Amino acid sequence: MKKEKTVFGLSFGFDWVGLILFAAIMVPNLVWFGVPAPNDVMRELSQTPALDIAATVFQVIAVAALVCFVQKGRKIKFDSPFFVSSALFFICYIIAWIFYYCAFINIGVIVSLALCPCFSLLAYEGERRNYFALPPTAIFAVLHTISSCINFL
DSSP, rough: OOOOOBBBEEEEEEOHHHHHHHHHHHHHHHHHHHHHOOTOGSSSSOOOOOHHHHHHHHHHHHHHHHHHHEETTOOOOTTTHHHHHHHHHHHHHHHHHHHHHTOOOOOHHHHHHHHHHHHHHHHHHHTTTTTTHHHHHHHHHHHHHHHHHHHOO
């Protein structure tokens, strides 16, 4: 029997829960594209196009690593502190969108919209011990937050 090659205990696979988490994070963005919010400050032209492109590149790398690398045989622990943290950050993200659509926009809402989905992904990646996805997700979080602060505050 041939032993599968791994790096950091990770091998190629498919993390369907990671894909569902990313898709769930993207749903409010898709709604935003189709349904403008009152006082929609995020529709302004970006002042940081190069930074936004770099952030998008790291986001794509992060999602690919999140979905395509798994620890074989490792079950998801839905009651672990990392998974619970991931869920709580996701809930905070949804609450931030509700505030945004209620035209209650301030630094807390903008920073929450930038960081909460990233923290949700980072916590999930920590639970899955996906050491390939953690660095690009962290870099995306920093770039996305800087861009959001420059463009929307």
